[in-house]
Amino acid sequence: MFRVLYLLFRTPLCLLLGVRVRGRENVPKGGFLLAANHTSMLDVVVLYGFLWRRIRFMAKKEIFKTKIGAWFFRKMGAFPVDRGGCDAAAVRKTMHLIESGEVVCIFPEGTRHSGEDPRDSAVHAGIGMMTYHTRTDVLPVFIKAKNNHVRFFRRTEVIIGKPIPASSLGFEKGGMAEYKRASEQIFDTICSLGEESGAEK
Numbered sequence: 001m002f003r004v005l006y007l008l009f010r011t012p013l014c015l016l017l018g019v020r021v022r023g024r025e026n027v028p029k030g031g032f033l034l035a036a037n038h039t040s041m042l043d044v045v046v047l048y049g050f051l052w053r054r055i056r057f058m059a060k061k062e063i064f065k066t067k068i069g070a071w072f073f074r075k076m077g078a079f080p081v082d083r084g085g086c087d088a089a090a091v092r093k094t095m096h097l098i099e100s101g102e103v104v105c106i107f108p109e110g111t112r113h114s115g116e117d118p119r120d121s122a123v124h125a126g127i128g129m130m131t132y133h134t135r136t137d138v139l140p141v142f143i144k145a146k147n148n149h150v151r152f153f154r155r156t157e158v159i160i161g162k163p164i165p166a167s168s169l170g171f172e173k174g175g176m177a178e179y180k181r182a183s184e185q186i187f188d189t190i191c192s193l194g195e196e197s198g199a200e201k
Contacts, residue, residue, distance in 0.1 A: 014049040016152045017042065021050045022197070023160035027139065031098035032163070035127045035186050036141040037118045037194070038107035040150040043143055044076075047105060050158045056097050056104045058090060058126065060111070081126065091133045098134050106130060108187040114149045118191050128182030132171050137163035138186055142193035159193045 034055065036047065047055055054077055061080035064070040081090035094104050110124040131138055140161040143150060150156050169182040 013045050018155035019049050021158045026160045026162050031101045032136055033138045034103055034105040035108055035138050038109045038112050039114055039148050042150040056102055058106050094130050095134050098136055108183050115147050123183050123187045125179035125183050127186055128179035131166050132174050135166045137165050139163050140190045142190050144194050159197055161193045
């Protein structure tokens with residue numbers, strides 16, 4: 001299902017969203033974690049468009065409550081996580097996917113913040129926790145759109161930074177305080193990518 005939908009809709013959707021990519025050379029090979037700001041449901045399409053690979057998304061477990069919702073989101077590459085604490089099953093799933101050469105995306109903000117300055121968003125500990133357990137580098141990506149909201153018929157720019165080494169995040173023994181601090185450091189890098197490129201008018 002994913003491959004069919006991807007081939008049919010990738011190009012027209014990217015054209016409708018006016019996607020432009022900067023820093024494509026920074027994308028590593030093999031499996032890795034990808035972290036991006038979250039402006040809209042269309043962010044998923046934008047990320048699929050620049051990578052040319054299937055991306056697995058960590059999504060809040062609440063969207064998997066219905067059979068139809070669970071079926072659809074799983075087919076599109078998402079898997080559930082309990083955002084209330086350290087979800088061991090989600091950690092194992094992420095580690096397995098990365099070891100298998102897949103890309104796992106996590107939005108540090110946890111949910112969409114349409115029209116808001118990303119700097120004003122609260123950052124969850126999830127990306128820090130996953131980085132600690134997988135010990136993989138994190139690819140920071142800033143999705144830049146007018147009014148911080150991806151929409152059709154507007155230009156969208158994807159700015160890809162250099163991978164952040166897990167070893168640079170100051171992990172010692174783990175724990176929520178370290179995870180949160182690492183997540184904030186990662187998200188600061190993401191926001192800086194957008195700020196360095198100038199404001200979208």
